[in-house]
Amino acid sequence: MSRTAVRMIAVAVATAAAMTAAPAASAAAAEATTYEATGAAGDPFYRYDGAEPLASYAPGTVLKTRTLPYHLLGIPTPVKAVQLLYRSTDALGRPSANVTTVVRSPTGDGTRAVSYQSFYDSLDPEDGPSRAVAGDVSLGGLIPHVEVALVAPLLAKGYDVVIPDTEGQRADFAAGPEYATNTLDSIRAATRSPETGLDSATRFGLMGYSGGAIATGWAAALAPGYAPDVDRSLVGFAEGGLLVAPAHNLKYVDGSLTWSGVIPMAVIGVARSYDIDLKQYLNSYGLKVYAELEHGSITDALGHYPGLTWKKMAKAEYADPNSVPEFVEAVNRVNLGSAATPTAPGFIAQGNAGVLEGTFGNPPGIGTGDGVMVAGDVRTLARQYCATGNTAISYRQYDLLSHFGAPLVWAPAALEWLDGRFAGRPAPSDCGRIPAGNSLAPERPAPRS
Structure with missing residues (x-):
């Protein structure tokens, strides 16, 4: 892959951004054309069809390999990508097969790589970044094309880039623990495939x-518990716009004009991830919304359900989501505040444009955020990491930026921070200077109203 190819990808991002506003009908036509040409919907590469049971392979084992052109908006570029089908683990601990993409830098030597996790946010497996790389241009899968604006600078700096399909092959949206295993096993697979040029000595950053x-x-x-081999290779993690306690976020966006569609997306994703039936608690309208978004993406949710609340979707006796035992169990499972403290240094950033949750005010104990993520939750998580032994935590709060504006500041800052970790410079610490936030205690069941 040449420098020219990297520049071609970066320049083409402007076209991808313009496509974000394209009419849905045009996107649908492009999607149909792509599927006809590439067979993305029935691509056999994604299916494990080996003779041995999947459980017989260790997590991170490479099951299939292919090399193809990196596509941007369905157009092949000179950049080559290696895609791997590998063994991973789902949210319930069962063996699963997943796909990741490895893109080599024109100046990389295999010693430094960044695992870049996409924000493709979808309940449709066809919207995963690996399918975009292979040529899919569906509206729901457009985000990975736009994200080339974040990937191209990494390649230009000499980092090889690994891009896992974090949600797995069922698109288990919002299932944080499964996102993690898919990501960690993606790194394992990337270092075990001779075609990628990466190996066990490659150092990784997470972004x-x-x-x-x-x-x-x-x-x-x-990583320390599930993949200590990967943990030893990590120089640090850089993240922004962070979901910590999903139960808080659902209250935060309840009634929002823009973000309320995330409520049914999260309900569907978590229910799917943990094989639980939340439809039994929904009223007829809730079931209608559930059906509309069951295979939808963030593009189908944002602004499409203005003012939507949990109460509007639920049967009267379940107006309080905490009265649903399965809901309480699920949101506690995906509360990052209940997970272990990372051992790697971290750069954590969060927008806080003063946006109150909901339509009619600010429920006690949640505070402000960026429109969808709760700033107080993120502050508490960073403080918690500091208090439990990881003092190499940098924290930035962008008080004038929303969820859409913060990445413009976060991305260059995150890249600069990762550069420092790869260069071996000591990680800076903001421990002791991070303001207090919210309680991250597990949710408690509430009596039904």
């Missing part, structure tokens, strides 16, 4: 924003 921060944060937290 992700928003949905990508879910994967980054959980991977950093679970």
Whole structure:
């Protein structure tokens, strides 16, 4: 891959950004064309069809390998990408097969790599970044094309880039622990494949924003226990726009004009991840929204359900989501504040434009945030890491920036921070200077109203 190829990708991001606003009908036509040409919907590469049971392989084992052109908006570029089908573990601890993409830097030597976790946020497996690389241009899968603006600078700096399909092949949206295992096993697979040029001596950084921060944060937290071999190779993790306590976020966006569609997305994703049935608690309208978004993406949710609340979706006796035992169990499982403290240094950033949650005010104990993520939760998590032994934590709060504005500041700062860790410079610490935040205690069941 040449420098020219990297520049071609970076320049083409402007086209990808413009496509974000394209009419849905045009995107649908492009999607149909792509599927006809590449067979993405039925691509056999994604299926494990080996003779041995998947459980017989260790996590991170490479099951299939292919090399193809890196596509941008369905157009092949001179950049080559290696894709791997590998063995991983789902949210319930069962063996699973997943796909990751490895892109080599024109100046890289295999010693430094960044695992970049995409914020593709979707309940449709066809929207994963590996499918975008292979040529998919569906509206829901457009985000990975736009994210080339974040990947290209890494390649230009000499970092090889690994891009896992963090949500797995069922698109288990918001299931942080599964995002983590998919990410960690992706790194294992990338270092075990001779085609990638990476090996056990490769040092890695983790990087992700928003949905990508879910994967980054959980991977950093679970690495010491689930993948100590990967943990030893980590120089640090950089994340922004972080989901910490999903139960708080659902209250925060309740009634929002823009972000309320995340409520059913999270309900569907968590229910799917942990094989629980939350539909039994929904009313007819809730079931209608559930059906509309069951295979939808963030593009189908943002602004499409203005003013939506949990109460509007739930049966009267379940107006308080904490009256649903399965809900309480699920949101506690995906509360990052209950996970272990990472051993790697961390750069954590969060927008806090003063946006109150909901339509009619500010429920006690949640505070402000960036419109979808709760700043107080992120502050508490950073303080918790400091208090439990990891003092190499940098924290930035962007008080004038929303969830959409913060990445413009976060991305260059995160890259500069990672450069320092790869260069061997001591990680700076903001421990002792991070303001107090919210309680991250587990949710408690509430009596039904």
